[in-house]
Amino acid sequence: MKSKYSFMALVALFLLLLPSTTEAQRRSKSNSATVSYPEELYSSLEYRGIGPYRGGRSAAVTGVPGEPNLYYFGATGGGVWKTLDGGRTWENISDGYFGGSIGAVEVAKSDPNVIYVGGGEKTLRGNVSSGYGIWRTVDGGKTWEKAGLEKSRHVPRIRVHPTDYNTLYAAVLGDIYKPTKERGIYKSTDGGDTWRQVLFVNEQAGAVDLTFDPNNPRILYASTWRAQRTPYSLSSGGEGSALWKSTDSGETWNEISKNEGFPKDTLGIIGVAVSPKNSERVWAIVENKEKGGLYRSEDGGKKWSLVNSDRNLRQRAWYYTRVYADTQDEDVVYVLNVSYHKSMDGGKTFKSFNAPHGDHHDLWISPENDQRMIIGDDGGAQISYDGGETWSTYYNQPTAQYYRVTTDNHFPYRIYVAQQDNSTLRVNHRSDGSAITEDDWEETAGGESAWIAVDPENDDIVYGGSYDGFLTRVNHEKGTVRGINVWPDNPMGAGAEAMKYRFQWNFPILFSRHDPNKLYTFSNHVHMTTNEGQSWEVLSGDLTRNDPTKLGSSGGPITQDNTSVEYYCTIFTANESPLKEGLLWVGSDDGLIHVSKNGGETWENVTPSNMPEWNMINSIEPSAFDEGTCYVAATRYKLGDFQPYLYKTTDYGQTWTKITNGINEEHFTRVVREDPKRKGLLYAGTETGMYISFDDGANWKSFQMNLPIVPITDLTIKDNNLIVATQGRSLWIIDDLTVLHQLDESKKSSEHILYKPKDSYRTKGRATSSPSKTSGQNHPNGVVTHFYLKNLSEKDSVHLTYTSMAGDTLATYNNYTKEKDQKLEVKKGGNTFVWDTRGKGAKLLDGMILWWANLDGPKAVPGNYKVHLNVNGNSSMQEFKIVPDPRAEASVADMQKQYDFITDINTTIDKAHKSIEKIRNVTAQLDAFTKQYADNESTKELIEKAKKMKESLGEVEKALYQTKNRSRQDPLNFPIKLTNKLGHLNSLVAIDDFPPTEQDIAVKNELTAAINKELDKFDAVMSNELKTFNTSFNDLNLNYLFVE
Template identity: 55%
Template sequence: GAGDLILDPNNPRIMYAATWEMKRNGYRMDSGGPDSKLFKSTDGGDTWKDISSYSGLPGGPWGIVGIAVSPLDSNRVWAIIEAADGGLFRSDDAGVTWKKINENRALRQRAWYYSRIYADTQNKDKVYVMNVSYGVSTDGGKTFTLKNAPHGDHHDLWIDPNNNNRMVIADDGGAQISNDGGENWTTYYNQPTAQFYRVATDNHFPYRIYGAQQDNSAIRIAHRTSGSTITERDWESTAGGESAHLAPDPKNNDIVFGGTYKGYMMRRDHTIDQTRSTNIWPDNPAGSGVEIMKYRFNWNFPVMFSIHNKNRLYAGSNYLHATTNEGQSWETISPDLTRGLPETIKSSGGPITQDNTGAEFYSNLFAIAESPNEKGVIWVGSDDGLIHVTKDDGKNWENITPPSAISPKLNMINCIDVSPFKKGTAYVAATSYKFGNYTPYLYKTTDYGKTWKLITKGIKKNHYTRAIRTDKVREGLLYAGTEWGMYVSFDDGASWSPFQLNLPVTAIRDLQVRNNDLIAATHGRSFWMIDDLTPLHQLASNMTNSEFHLYKPDISYRMQQSGGWGRSNSKLVGENHPNGAIFNYYIKNSSETDSVTLDILEMDGTLIQRFSNTAKANNFDPAAPKSLKVSSGGNRFIWNMRYPGFKAFKGMVLYSSPNRGPKAVPGNYKVKLTYNGKSSEKEFSIVKDPRLPNTQEEYKDQFNFLIDVRDQVTRANEAIIAIRSVKKDLKYVGGKTAGNQEMQDLINDFEKKLSVIENKIHMTKNQSRQDPLNYGIRINNRIAFLLADSQRGDYPPTDQSLQFFEEIKKELDEQVKALNQLLEEYIDNINSKVSENKIQMISFK
């Protein structure tokens, strides 16, 4: 096919095209042959002339060819040509004659992967060549300076036709922009485009997700954090390289094993930041084909710890290997479990340039899985289409490859998942896309591979499959990842439905089910996950006949998780796990006239908080019903686990004292959904952060203390509300008695005394957020700060907090007592004088 096509910027009817004889399949890549040529058209492509043999161009065979035409001089044409005598060639007569002007290997190494050239838009002598580093020439291509954008492996470049300082470069890290001719480039960290191969998790809390990124590092990242989002500070590089399977040690998750291409393998100790080589056979095959290797390893060879023996680590070459001493020594526990066809295990690259990165190393194990139900039962699959099983820990192996009627000979066995419910049952995802076959291949066996069934009904015929996983809770619930997205099956694979939801259309390379979560390793859009699979566990066909349904909630961990500041940028950060208890419910047909409430209850039925679709906004009474958004179909609501905060009043400004009630104590609670008078109730559990040493009593001590503090803030604020209510009445009475000096004096005296108490309880001068830095805070703010300060973490109150609380309560008691006395003293007196003077409260004259 055509490898490059360039239009003359000054005359689009003049075109240059390079054809490229190139073949790539599952086991090799060949660049070059007699069909790699250079052509020119002067009539918009209606006719073409082969100019490959024109004077100055190299002899064949050629491989890839890149072309550029100067926008300032149509006669100047460059071609970078892969050939034995290849290099950078230039013509100054529109392709009639050529001259080799540069043969720098840095410009043409791994030619098939790069070989792109671009002419500057405002300088005739300036030209760019893309490679690991990109080359810049200012003398027409004779000499080059090598430069780098933020990420290596540069592939494409755009230069603004009107401003050659403005450029966009594309590389293996994404895209970056320069406004100064490539001296500086923007970041690629604003592009969530990581290409993950596999996904693993550890036993840490919260568990971490592990994956290796194509042309980037292997990382581990917390699946939820104490922040509002998941950011760069929540991930770190780990063992292995760009193509690694990763295996955290189940005994110590700070020990991580990771592979990479060519069989390289390492052990990373995160506690001391040390890395050790644990290669099964440390012979570097760089530059040679897989045929010279003692053991053959796939680019993405499998590494995993045993489910049954926490000391046993597996790794797959064309054999299965195991170590029980962290890679100090390895035992080979299988024969060669691949086809080992000679034609599939040769040096790759073609007749001109060999290219043995390890990507074409073939005939290797590609998937390993242990049975969770049976110790010693191990399943393995190869990239050349074989599946084997052992039932005695590797002593004997049985070839259980699906028959050729349903599985092509070189079908890459990408994923094996063994049922946690039934012995002998396993699921397999395979693909032959590398041989031009985009058919999805998913298989199921219930008899250790004696028989297989193809289970792809409902999956589009070109959505080739890479991953299949069984749910850990609901038998028959399966998840499948394809090149074009997600599918789900509720009938053990008999039928599939799209399960894309809000997931971008992208390749799914691997899946993992963990703690009722589903994690997808995408090859192009980073990690995505579903935080709560429990609705799928409970989904039943008869629910469609119900007007509404409340799902039983999953357990909810009580954690200290920040709400953050402002809105986050989804291009820069990951979405965190919801901060609270997740409630899922279904409304068949929602209408504006519906009444829907969600009540959070203690086990004895005491209401903690009500949420309603008819609730009106009330910022002053946290115990009032709060808004609930309802729509037809599935709904999800996150309760922050908090009891209501304190009562507030209009214009209240407090310093460093957000109005947040205490979190619920770990334990059992109820949630009740009421739909148009009909109710459904479920129990749910809040559990402690397992990292904390807290006892249940300590949680209760904190909760009880915070409730008492909250109520005192409410008491203080209710006093302010009462004072302002009385002042409002006094203002009205004062208006009605403007001519009565005795009444005016009495009202003014009362108001002044009320204001004294008001300002001892609350600083009335504080009207904006930072006013308290100028005007000292008063009793209500000091108590409110104690409430906020005492719930920074999950700890019982300090002795000092208890002592301060008693002191501040006494101060509040004094003011409330003074207020009550003042009210008794003046209100009856004023009311009496209103009656004595026959003052009309309502009049129209």
């Protein structure tokens, strides 16, 4: 292996002869024409939330006094959620207003419709997201408005005065990355319209806990905490960490952590609680090196005693450290940590419990019933009605936090992610059922922080990482797991300087795009295996800054915390060109970009000269169109800089252009992806949502549409689908990017546009599925048709018609029909319609009860088809394909036989049911005639004829359909008849793609003959008896019986 570092002087001289990056950027802006399209042209596109419904972390929960089924929680990335049924289902109530990380949720006791929410969690993980201030609702979450403190960043507690919902206090931890004055305790007396800072300690210590004396709202207790994160460290404790008390409604504060009995040396994070049964009893859980633990005061904080120092109560203090007093018993107290701990003897002893997940962060106990509570943990929120003996599930919350996302080549393709605080998953992107449920996902290789790679030649072999360089190979088919760490020396608890190879918490793993035998992984070096991890080759030197001052132990000054989240000077992202084998790009978390054009033999530092130092290079995207083009997303938020940083090179990194025009200045960027089908079409994921560029990054615009406001961590594109991994709202997909591929200048002036549908699979499942509160939304099953209407009035007629290539109509829909199954719902702008690929089915009459019978039309056979859009007589057409399900055993010829068979069945049933409809129509008229003329001597003969005709028609109907059936299970009592039996054959044959059996054909022929025999009887009555009857009517000068 050679290094190019010895040529740096030559490289520097060469760069002086090139245009500077800044100059290149300036010229790019001035010379490139803006390409943009109105969002209405593609507004038919929507993000589909697929879950999985397995909750992510929550650090803010609350219930409502007197409302035993009403609770709220804030997700650390996923906004605010509400349940009305005790946790059986949850609904997001912040979408459309705000989202992201939630640190506090507080309901006003004086009016439970008033709720305040603070952004930014207290659990300061390495991937923590900040908030954007406080929000208020006065209608239980239906609508929201901003309530100030926009620069607070992290608000771990809000407390509302118990009798005045306009008076409230906020504990503001503040910016955890840099010193600021916006931290401490704030007070508002006008519902958040204005705020006063009533407690400020210093520019690096903010407020982390806050509580009222439950019996006297003039008395408040608060804790302040000196906490800071850098890209390579977490610091918990130091000057400014303290416990405070106010006795004048927060106007002035006294430090009570200097009082007798409290630890005297360096303090860290402190949690505080007051017993509602005894205001003099105050609890404090304290981070302190020598005397940390649970403290109790019996005189309102004047004196303290250490009652329990068990490390189970105070381990990993920065992540936990919360204490809660029981609402009914002053000797009962709860401390939250990995487990939650309950004491019934004033804190002397504790018993440990676990909610369904673990790693607990917040607890609310009902003031009127201490058996009713809600807990927030790394799995979301769970509710208990028996004091914590049992809890509701968290498998109904789509609030997972994911790192990276990839897919395989299976059908349906599966999505691979690692869920923070949980496991890795592979998830079907669509299912054969009505929704995406637990049956559609399973755990896979690696752990919670994994980057995942799937064997390109075997979708069941998966590689996944985790912290400390942990790397596993899973064979799903065989059920085997193998550890293949590059260097299996576990560094847990030590700083990065102790590692032979520095592997970050979320280190990259990827297969070569060109050689399926090459698997790469990355520490501060590049590693490659060609034997599935049996051995590893080192392909590079250290490709980071390797700054020894940033490789030390993290977590001090009190409690060390080394899990590899803070391991620094590591390769954080990597990729290989899809155009050239061995063209490798790597980016480090300390701001370097390297490229190798020869499979790792040599490496060149191509870091942009105009990019700030120490940027975290979060994603690298080599172009699918130009070998020398590559896109980079970088962040500096861990340095207190929330700006977006996107760069593009077209010359292998020799020059770079910054491409962030149009992105909000605080929407820092984690990922940029190139659309592989349309050159210049880019997607960017930011901390606050999605952006799109049609001109290769020169200009960006929001691509949020129906996507919740949520941090975007990664993007990938598969089969013209855009897959979005989020930090707090699980997975989302746009199912059809071909709409964007078809945009051009001519469409901007079009009155209506019919987009060419993408290929559709002939699969099982429903055409459309509505979002569920407990499962992911499924992919539409059928031909997804996008069209655009520039204008629309009530008088406009809009038709969609699907035909064969020869022009035979298979299905047609319009916007004015009263027939539900032919109705086309349209609106101004973008529209989507899903044709289920079925031809015309048989008529089902109102009130009909059929047992296991299908009257749907047959599914179209794979092949080429056309769709026509007609707007007020102006027509356009697009061709599309229906392709076989790759899993299907049946041939296309088999499917054609099934299509013809079901068509024949439906033709017969449809004719029979329309005849029954006529029978019922004639019978009703005969009944009306008989009733009207029952006492008329001249009509006695006709009434007798009417009676006989009714009997004849009635026998036909009873032979065709069981008229005694009135409820769904009546067929168990009254045997089904001919059309039901024939409809059952439709159900039987349509189970899958197979052709009818010989028995199916024989029974169909037999039933068809029997039905036709009855229809012949019907025709005879209609053509003979009814004709004679009407002639007699005419002789008596009466109206004819009318039959449609």
